[in-house]
Amino acid sequence: MLNPLAQELNETLKGTTPGELLSDLGKRIFFPRGIISQGGEAKKAGKVANATLGTTIIKGKPAILEAVHKYAPELTSGELVGYAPTAGIPNLRECWKEAMFRKNPGLRGKNISNPIVVPGLTAGISCLADLFIDEDKPLLTAEPCWDNYGLIVETRRNSTLHQFNLFDEGAFDLFSLKNAVEKEAETGFVRILLNFPQNPSGYSPTNAEAAQIVKIIRDIAENGARVLVISDDAYFGLNYEHDIYPQSLFAEFANLHENILAVKIDGPTKEDFVWGFRVGFLTFGGKSLNEEHYDAIEKKVMGLIRSSVSCSSTPSQSIALKAFTDPNIETQKSNYRKLLENRYLAVKKFLQTHKSKNLEPLPFNSGYFMSFRTRVDAEELRKKLLAEKQIGTISLDIQTLRVAFSSLDEDMIDTVYSAIFECADQM
DSSP: OOOHHHHHHHHHHTTSHHHHHOOHHHHHOOOOSSHHHHHHHHHHHOSSOOOOOSSOEETTEEOOOHHHHTTSTTSOHHHHHSOOOTTOOHHHHHHHHHHHHHHOGGGTTOOBOOOEEESSHHHHHHHHHHHHOBTTBOEEEEESOOHHHHIIIIIISOOOEEEEEOEETTEEOHHHHHHHHHHHHTTTEEEEEEESSOTTTOOOOOHHHHHHHHHHHHHHHHTTOEEEEEEEOTTTTOBOSSSSOOSOTHHHHTTSOTTEEEEEEEOHHHHTTOGGGOOEEEEEEOTTOOHHHHHHHHHHHHHHHHTTTSSOOHHHHHHHHHHHTOTTHHHHHHHHHHHHHHHHHHHHHHHHHOOBTTEEEOOOOBSSEEEEEESSOHHHHHHHHHHHHOOOOEEEETTEEEEEGGGSOGGGHHHHHHHHHHHHHHO
């Protein structure tokens, strides 16, 4: 029996693409009119006293130990130890949305939701899986891909991860993508996740490839399929070549067709070099969706947050908000981007002069990583590198070895890659 609040949200979304795409859990989830909701009302109207908060309040402010406060004295007690709203600090959500439009001019004039704060991008992807994936609702993504997709989709959601081939002859495999999308559409639904710059390959599509990807998604929607297209933009903006599509594909998908629900999952983790903050954002876009629809989706996401982690970290959100308004932040970020680009160029230079019959570098032009297709067992190669050279790498499967040049000082790149080639050739 569905809760009446869930029924109410489902009724709001009835007939829309998000409403049709919901998983069983997605249909059942709702944001209760309980402690958080009633506490929000009391915060606004409880002028005499507010006895709703499970917080120690002194003269209207959260109590804070000096042993804690002395490490972040510029933050108020509320910014440091108070609870954040379930969907995130409102000013932070507004700030991120403004930045999203600035970084993605193609979004101008398009009606999208307010970003919802989630405790990291992984949690955001997990929320989306809860909303839209279950036993008979698989997710399509590239091969190779980040191993956490499988953990979320197959282990947590008991579903299936379908994959298309990412590369063909040194370029994005548009033919494989098209065939895979058309195969999914035979059920009437397509749920696809696109990750650029891609983990583990470090690849982003060229302008021409991006146009064809958008066309493939548009064509399948025009033919009647309901499409969920997720843009995992964890490494957004870290592009090192000129002919790379410069925006998130979310800017193309957000208002593309009534049958498409686009979702952008992003955050400051990699973009702003704050890996441990665990702050991410979910933003939805769909042609013909209105504020009532977005509000219903937001309440469902809030229900998932409330029933799992309650809310995202307050100090991380508070510091992020202050940092985003710092006049020096873009200069500081550009310095680190240049550092990463120099490491990328050093890897490219090495690979231009070193070849191995056992290693094939996959195309890469952006992000934190590059990967090898190996003709030896990638796990055995990883273990050999660790045991004999004291060098750590990641084997994602039997034929994929990922190397994070982001974590290598530039003067270590030749040493590390020489060892990889040497060990591979010894096997």
